[in-house]
Amino acid sequence: MDPQKLTALAATIDLERRRRCGFPEVVYGPGKSIEQLRGIVTTLLEHGEPVLATRIDAEQATGLLAAFPEARYNEVARTFRVQGSGFRKSEPEPRTLKPERSHFVAVISAGTGDLPVAEEARETLDWMGVAVTMIHDVGVAGPQRLPARLDDFRDADAIVVVAGMEGALPSVVGGYVACPIIAVPTSVGYGANFGGVSALLSMLNSCANNVAVVNIDAGFKAGFLAGLIATRMHRSP
Amino acid sequence: MDPQKLTALAATIDLERRRRCGFPEVVYGPGKSIEQLRGIVTTLLEHGEPVLATRIDAEQATGLLAAFPEARYNEVARTFRVQGSGFRKSEPEPRTLKPERSHFVAVISAGTGDLPVAEEARETLDWMGVAVTMIHDVGVAGPQRLPARLDDFRDADAIVVVAGMEGALPSVVGGYVACPIIAVPTSVGYGANFGGVSALLSMLNSCANNVAVVNIDAGFKAGFLAGLIATRMHRSP
Amino acid sequence: MDPQKLTALAATIDLERRRRCGFPEVVYGPGKSIEQLRGIVTTLLEHGEPVLATRIDAEQATGLLAAFPEARYNEVARTFRVQGSGFRKSEPEPRTLKPERSHFVAVISAGTGDLPVAEEARETLDWMGVAVTMIHDVGVAGPQRLPARLDDFRDADAIVVVAGMEGALPSVVGGYVACPIIAVPTSVGYGANFGGVSALLSMLNSCANNVAVVNIDAGFKAGFLAGLIATRMHRSP
């Protein structure tokens, strides 16, 4: 089939989604041509929606930035964004401290390899207009590291915990706080981690009661769920 | 080792948990003797905590009810409860309608076999003092059934969705609402359902953005997470 | 071994198949050289058979089109065709409406990533001379989308449903219609979709009674089975 036609085909954007689900549609990059992506982004902007596209590879990013020079591509998170409440062309500081406003989501990650997934969650929360505190490199094998940061995440509305390998971090975080935790297993590791299955099973079997789980490497979904919890807590009744 | 000693050993109840995590410890039945269970329940009651014990089998229940005649055993949910905000010796009506107060959690289940897990979630929410709406038997193969109940769950603070077999219900519910969904895969089914793996994978791969997942048959954890979201939304600031 | 000899070896085409199975042999591309493919296509054409080759990659397609300029390569479906009842050098319109003749198969797909498999099914049905209605992008997370198209598939003789990720679509379609459904899981997704296993298990465990399943990404087989059902329903007795 002619790719041109496919573009038309794929551009059936669900513009009703904001009304039904509270937030506009998010663009998932894999398998989409640059032309398809450009068309979708244009349509969203024409309807005044802030754009978040995820899993955008370097080639797609180049193609998009050429068309939308005011946009921002986060090469670690592989997200592309333009317009919207949290949007700034310049990036936020990497180690965002706990925001002064009292409501926020914490994104906690275990190791360096988990950063791309944590960043995808952060960009998603930023796009939703939710304040974020990032806490990196507090994996369980350095047991003094997490408690040292307790003040930074204790009062969060929800917490995203990102970890690969043995995926133990959500259970430990869960023991310190009362808020819901969205755990994201990552594919970081080798051998018997089976592409993230090890961390996934750990998180599903967490002995902490307040831990729910999303798919392997699903930084966007974890950010979205945490953002949903936080935004709904603070809407005017 | 002398089982008597084991009782002592096992009774190290975490009485600090309410302060740290917002709710007192919940008793997990499997592998505990009636004597151990009685000891733990007594200690919790002495500290004024409402008791919820899960996965209590018929024999354990008989032993507990002999000691605590005012308690209630839900034989479908396999939960044992005594005291606390939502506690009544007589059971609530099975198909609880949407409560009049405006805040509630909906527990939606796909088929008859999923009822025990849904009931475990309901008892947990009731124990937390959260109003619950139960919606049964709305599996995806009867596509008219779920939309017919939309008014009963559209405004929930959070939704627990319980399903076995192909586990498709959370994705469908997720398309109708803006609130967070806690999906519970059940072991209901046969053959290639592999004891709930089929439903678990479906839910992890849900194309709905607002679906997080807990372990297979984990009705308690799903109820607890949904209850956490609901109670934190409505606490006084 | 000399590849030349292998060509001879591989070209043992089953020319009796039409008599035995109703349709001529279909050529499966992977692992075949351009020379082997050319030989097989030539032999089929010499016997007056319409040619369908599947899983033809870009390089093989270039090699074949050079030899058979009247043929058509569908780069989305990765199919190569020449001659036969449904054959036209120019492609059909992508979103074929319900054909005017009263007998047809519907091919329904969940998301953009499922298009290649849906297209392979469509080309197969077209090659068999069966009218096709394509319905794209009606995944379960947009619950209003499928019922809006009900008039387009309700009266189909058989339906092919193509879905990746949680693979829930066949169950939902199954609840609306009385005809047999051939479900095709696709490898679309990531993480715990395990290359299509998630969708495959969902479909095998479908609670809809009228759903049978084929291999992951097996668009050809699904199209062939649906086409078999349709053509046998309308043959003269």
Add this chain to the structure above:
Amino acid sequence: MDPQKLTALAATIDLERRRRCGFPEVVYGPGKSIEQLRGIVTTLLEHGEPVLATRIDAEQATGLLAAFPEARYNEVARTFRVQGSGFRKSEPEPRTLKPERSHFVAVISAGTGDLPVAEEARETLDWMGVAVTMIHDVGVAGPQRLPARLDDFRDADAIVVVAGMEGALPSVVGGYVACPIIAVPTSVGYGANFGGVSALLSMLNSCANNVAVVNIDAGFKAGFLAGLIATRMHRSP
């Protein structure tokens, strides 16, 4: 919860199903009490629907036969039936020959252990009013056995093939006929058959184009699908 209440709950029978899907609802036995089953059967009979219940164990059967003495329990198939087109209190001959009317479904099974699943398919077809030819014990290791019966299944409208262990029979049957084949893997075997996974994978990977697959041991679903194909072929236009 009071089991009495559960009965009420469970008895939400989908009486609209015949209109929507062509056949009335089928009762799935596991997890249902005798009282629940009796209630459901009574309701179906009151609406004039022929009753088919599957996976009914010996105890459930005794309880049902006491209430419905005119019913029939097939202890091999574990099906319970009362009323309807194909219903007779006395059972059909086990090795039903090819029926004289020209339309029928063949049910072919590989070994003795596959009989319960084959019988479940046969009872389902009989309940649908479809003529059935049973062909037993033609597993692939006795290569002369299947071709010897070719005249009995060559002209079937559809074929159900039931096999455990290596699950090779559908591929072989598929090579002899032009009609659609519904393959049912069974859990018959031991060791590396993994409860039917071996046969399931074989059937999904069948090199025969006309083979679709259902869940492990799903005799009912296979019978239903084959019956659907057969009844729709011969309805008046």
Add this chain to the structure above:
Amino acid sequence: MDPQKLTALAATIDLERRRRCGFPEVVYGPGKSIEQLRGIVTTLLEHGEPVLATRIDAEQATGLLAAFPEARYNEVARTFRVQGSGFRKSEPEPRTLKPERSHFVAVISAGTGDLPVAEEARETLDWMGVAVTMIHDVGVAGPQRLPARLDDFRDADAIVVVAGMEGALPSVVGGYVACPIIAVPTSVGYGANFGGVSALLSMLNSCANNVAVVNIDAGFKAGFLAGLIATRMHRSP
């Protein structure tokens, strides 16, 4: 075959093992008749070896205690012992404090369900003449529990860590100490723990460098390895 003969057959005890491997043979109970077990125990005692038998069920224990009234059966650990350095008819205190002699192994377990495996490790170490400190119920979801016991295990020669569910405890312990850790996954849990696979994978993927793993529920092997490390550290050169 005549079981009498099998007894003879099975009693080929490896009496050379102490010389080759440092400790005498240990008796593995499953599948052995009481007569076989009695024969093996008698032979070992005749050669002056201290006896340790593992995985001895209640029936085997009764049969053995009748023949060896001076022996001890630990019904939690399912071990049977008679004679040897650590042997006392009366059991040791369950929560053995850190021994006064400066060399010891710590056995740390996560939850109540892990006790049988921890006890098997303790009995094994006791049989080897190694001092043991038991630390129970310090699972990761109660993050303050483990550090509170740090003084009890910091100076151990080796540590056995026993945990089911998410199996995170060894990683956390590993971050506090410099000694080798032998991690034992247990089958405690349900659903997606897959009989201990979840904990096993966690432990294999531990980000702590000093964690080695043994088979699921292998309390004996873990105790033996830790005991080997401890005894070899303190032998006279």
Add this chain to the structure above:
Amino acid sequence: MDPQKLTALAATIDLERRRRCGFPEVVYGPGKSIEQLRGIVTTLLEHGEPVLATRIDAEQATGLLAAFPEARYNEVARTFRVQGSGFRKSEPEPRTLKPERSHFVAVISAGTGDLPVAEEARETLDWMGVAVTMIHDVGVAGPQRLPARLDDFRDADAIVVVAGMEGALPSVVGGYVACPIIAVPTSVGYGANFGGVSALLSMLNSCANNVAVVNIDAGFKAGFLAGLIATRMHRSP
């Protein structure tokens, strides 16, 4: 269906098999009633065939021995035999030494738990008229045990090696001999042996060139294959 009729059905014994495959049909016990078994045994005896039935449980054995008092039931191997070249009412000595005639098969097993499978292989070989040497308890952890028996198996025509747990024995045996080895993984073990999968994978990945594998616990098939190799080597040309 009436079980009586099933008996008739099941008794389609393949009496041509000796001509086609060299040996008469073997009866597989599971799922067969005593009546069915008696019928099959009677038919085989009427045609002068030596009877071997495998996987016969204690109840089936009692029922068969009542009807055929001259038969022999090996309760370890779970085999039932009557008549034929190797048949004796009294059992052979358990540790049969290397037979004096120069042609034989060796059956080597690793541990006590592997004996039932080894015995099934031995009975099968005996039924085929092949001389057998049994070598028990030579698992790889006692490295001096196997070489000590080298003279007993070096000149075998074929060797059956039976092992559970890590399944390493066939590789080691394979390094000592030039003859073909049929390896049988057993389900002996626990935890991560996954019912024999561990041993199965070991054997499939054996670095010894002369090792082929059969299904888990498939003592009969291993014995049959080894017997086939041995009998065909020594038939008159």
Add this chain to the structure above:
Amino acid sequence: MDPQKLTALAATIDLERRRRCGFPEVVYGPGKSIEQLRGIVTTLLEHGEPVLATRIDAEQATGLLAAFPEARYNEVARTFRVQGSGFRKSEPEPRTLKPERSHFVAVISAGTGDLPVAEEARETLDWMGVAVTMIHDVGVAGPQRLPARLDDFRDADAIVVVAGMEGALPSVVGGYVACPIIAVPTSVGYGANFGGVSALLSMLNSCANNVAVVNIDAGFKAGFLAGLIATRMHRSP
């Protein structure tokens, strides 16, 4: 480490193997540098051994042929050979007819994709000096194809059967012959074939008694085992 030193290291060729195992060592290509391969080949030739190297990729082959111009590289089988009983610089005819001498092994393959594995088996047998009959493209979906070739394989000493996808061919072949069959599953297929697991499980669960199995794609091992059976049958006593 210096690769030069590694060469030295790797060249510890087992020159005693012929005496112990009947045939000299075979060289396994993957992971070996061209220099290492040259060294090993030279050493074997110096000791008068015929050389067979398997899994030699194109680059290794070029490097070897430069050093040993008299050698032969079979690019389909990926084997490299020089010297020995069956060695000819020119290749044998691809579809070798049944050899005139009465002893031979048949290599039967299901589809075109299975040819490389079948060729590896053929080269191995040729290297062992065993006559081979090749029978290609007789997969089970063309049921008339195998019996048409029965005269070509009925009297083989052993048969290698090579098949991917559903792996049914060995069971079917097994029903026709009395000789041992070595089945090789191949990774040919897609989706739920899981890289050959589907065919592997089929073959392990074969209902034919005379089928043993080797690793996925292990053409060399299958050829070697069949060759072992054949050569030992015909050696002078």
Add this chain to the structure above:
Amino acid sequence: MDPQKLTALAATIDLERRRRCGFPEVVYGPGKSIEQLRGIVTTLLEHGEPVLATRIDAEQATGLLAAFPEARYNEVARTFRVQGSGFRKSEPEPRTLKPERSHFVAVISAGTGDLPVAEEARETLDWMGVAVTMIHDVGVAGPQRLPARLDDFRDADAIVVVAGMEGALPSVVGGYVACPIIAVPTSVGYGANFGGVSALLSMLNSCANNVAVVNIDAGFKAGFLAGLIATRMHRSP
């Protein structure tokens, strides 16, 4: 995010680790940029710590050697080292004989493909200041090879055993010695080795009591654990 910032982020080196765990932090290469690696190495050197970096690919190595010309890159082990007790710019002899000082660890590997993992263990031990004996190519299929080297490993303080394919070597070594064995499964093999799962399961199910296991290909962890055992045995009390 700006990679520059990430570098800063990632360089949170755990400089307290030596005090807490006995050895300084080890650098894990995958996913780190050359700049990040240079920064970490510089920081470690500034604090006087000997540097070990593992899984350093060729490109990373080139970038590091340019900055640290006195360092050493072992291209087989993929380790990068600079400074420290065992450090020499020139490499140690590959087949290090048993060291003259009486304390050492043996690293035993099965085949050529296992060398990289064995080398990683050796470099780790060398970095820890532990003497090492390397024993290569003693896989179980050459049964005479291991006992021939017994004198070289019998008195080791601990042994690392590295093996892929069937992973049988640790069990065999375990039978010869009394010291603890750290077994490392490797991904060497093909087909049903499933990337090292076959060897992993073998080692977990080892019937030798003194075998503990680490992750697939985890040469560093195995070396570290063995080194820990050895160094702690010989420290002054």
